[in-house]
Amino acid sequence: MEQISEEQSKLLSSKEWLVKVDSQKSTPYLFKFHSSKIDLTCMVMITDTKSVWAEALTGNQIARRWRACNKVDPFVPNSAEENEAEEEWRLSILRNLSEIHTPGGMDNVSFEVVESRSSDFAFEIDCEAFKWTWETCFIGYKSSTEIISKHLVLPLLSVTHTVLSVVKPAGEMSESELEKAIDGVGRAARRSIDTHIKNVISKPRMNTSIRRMTALYNLCDHLPPISLTNEEPKLQIATPPRLRAPDHPPFPTKARDVSPSLMEQSNLAKTPPKLASSPSPSLGRSSVPHELYANAPKQNTTDDSATESDDDELGAKVTPVAAASAPSIPGSPSQHSGFSQSSRPLAKPTTILKAPPPDSDSSPPRPPTKKKKETVTSSSEDSEERRKRVAKLKSRTASARGGVRQPLKRGGKRF
Incomplete structure (x- = not known):
C-alpha cells in the first residue's frame, strides 16, 4: 500500500x-x-x-x-x-x-x-x-505528516485545551459531561481551525504547560515556570550609537603642481596655433631664446636694399612670438632680465631670427617692419595640384577610349 x-x-x-x-x-x-x-x-x-x-x-x-x-x-x-x-x-x-x-x-x-x-x-x-x-x-513523508497532524496533533491540542479550560476537573466529570465539552470544542475547531489553534496556543496556561513539558522531554537544566497570565512587554528604545565628530577639522589637501616636463609634452602634443595678423602686446622679446641671436649669421649694413629684402623675408617666416617681440638692443640689461624672469617653457623654434649687425650700436633702433601677406597659401597650392592631377587622369581616360565615340546601332529599318 x-x-x-x-x-x-x-x-x-x-x-x-x-x-x-x-x-x-x-x-x-x-x-x-x-x-x-x-x-x-x-x-x-x-x-x-x-x-x-x-x-x-x-x-x-x-x-x-x-x-x-x-x-x-x-x-x-x-x-x-x-x-x-x-x-x-x-x-x-x-x-x-x-x-x-x-x-x-x-x-x-x-x-x-x-x-x-x-x-x-x-x-x-x-x-x-x-x-x-x-x-x-x-x-511517504508528506502523507505521514498529514496523517499525524489530522489524527494525532490537532486532536491532542483540542483535548488538552478542553481539559484545562473546564471548571470541573476532567477526572470528576461523567461520560456525558465530558462528551458535551469535547463536542463543543470540536465543533468550534471545525468551523475555523486557524482561530481555534490561535485561541488554544495563546492561553498562558496552555502554552506554558507545553513549554515545561517540552523542557522535561529534552532534559533541560532550567525548567520554565507555568504562568496563568500574560505579561505585557515594556519597550525601551535606546538611541543607536553614532560616530563621534572629529575635534579638529581635517586639513585641506594641497593640490600637487604639474611638473614642467609634463607641461612641455602636453604643449608639443597640441596642434600648432595659427599665425596672428597683429603682434600680441603681452609677449615680450624676453621669450625668444638668447641662443638664436648667437647662432644667427652676421650681415653688412652697407646695402640698404639687401637689408630691406631680408627684413621682409624675416617677417614672413617668423613665428607669432618673434613677431610680437618689442624692439630692443641685444645685450641690453632689460633683455637679460626678461629672459631670466620667464618661467614658461618654450617649444623648439622653427624659424631663425637674424641678429642686428654689430656696428649698429650707435645707430637708432629700426622700427619693426610690416609683415607681407603671402601671395599663395599652402591650401591654394594643394588645390592647383589636385586640379592638375584630375586633368591628367581625364586626358588619359579619353585617350584610352580611342577618340571619338561611334553611334550605337539601333537595328534595321522596317519596310
Whole structure:
C-alpha cells in the first residue's frame, strides 16, 4: 500500500489509537485498525510519531495470510457448500482481528517487530492460538505528516485545551459531561481551525504547560515556570550609537603642481596655433631664446636694399612670438632680465631670427617692419595640384577610349 486515500482516512478517523511497545528498541508504536464485514476487508495504520506505514487486505488475502502465519495448508473450494464454509471461516477470522485490535484486546496480545523482505515494516501479533503478521509499507513523508497532524496533533491540542479550560476537573466529570465539552470544542475547531489553534496556543496556561513539558522531554537544566497570565512587554528604545565628530577639522589637501616636463609634452602634443595678423602686446622679446641671436649669421649694413629684402623675408617666416617681440638692443640689461624672469617653457623654434649687425650700436633702433601677406597659401597650392592631377587622369581616360565615340546601332529599318 503506497498511499492512504481520503476515504480510508475518514474510516480511520473514527477509530481509537492503540499502542504497543517494542521491548527490544524501547520504541512505542501507535496504530489504528478498521474492518468491514460487508466486503470482507481490513486495514491497519501504524506510526512511531515520525513515519507512517499502512496495509489493506481483501478477503482472499486475509485467508492466505492466516494460513501462512498458522502453517495451515491452502484450501481451494470445489463446490457451493465449500464456498459457503470458506466465507464463514473468513468472516470469523475478520471478527477475531476486530476483537484483538481494541484497547482491551491489546492488553492480552504480544507485539514483536520482525524482519520481512516483502514490506517496509512488519510486526507480529500473537494471542493464544491466533497468530497474525502485518506487513506494512511506508506511505511517504508528506502523507505521514498529514496523517499525524489530522489524527494525532490537532486532536491532542483540542483535548488538552478542553481539559484545562473546564471548571470541573476532567477526572470528576461523567461520560456525558465530558462528551458535551469535547463536542463543543470540536465543533468550534471545525468551523475555523486557524482561530481555534490561535485561541488554544495563546492561553498562558496552555502554552506554558507545553513549554515545561517540552523542557522535561529534552532534559533541560532550567525548567520554565507555568504562568496563568500574560505579561505585557515594556519597550525601551535606546538611541543607536553614532560616530563621534572629529575635534579638529581635517586639513585641506594641497593640490600637487604639474611638473614642467609634463607641461612641455602636453604643449608639443597640441596642434600648432595659427599665425596672428597683429603682434600680441603681452609677449615680450624676453621669450625668444638668447641662443638664436648667437647662432644667427652676421650681415653688412652697407646695402640698404639687401637689408630691406631680408627684413621682409624675416617677417614672413617668423613665428607669432618673434613677431610680437618689442624692439630692443641685444645685450641690453632689460633683455637679460626678461629672459631670466620667464618661467614658461618654450617649444623648439622653427624659424631663425637674424641678429642686428654689430656696428649698429650707435645707430637708432629700426622700427619693426610690416609683415607681407603671402601671395599663395599652402591650401591654394594643394588645390592647383589636385586640379592638375584630375586633368591628367581625364586626358588619359579619353585617350584610352580611342577618340571619338561611334553611334550605337539601333537595328534595321522596317519596310
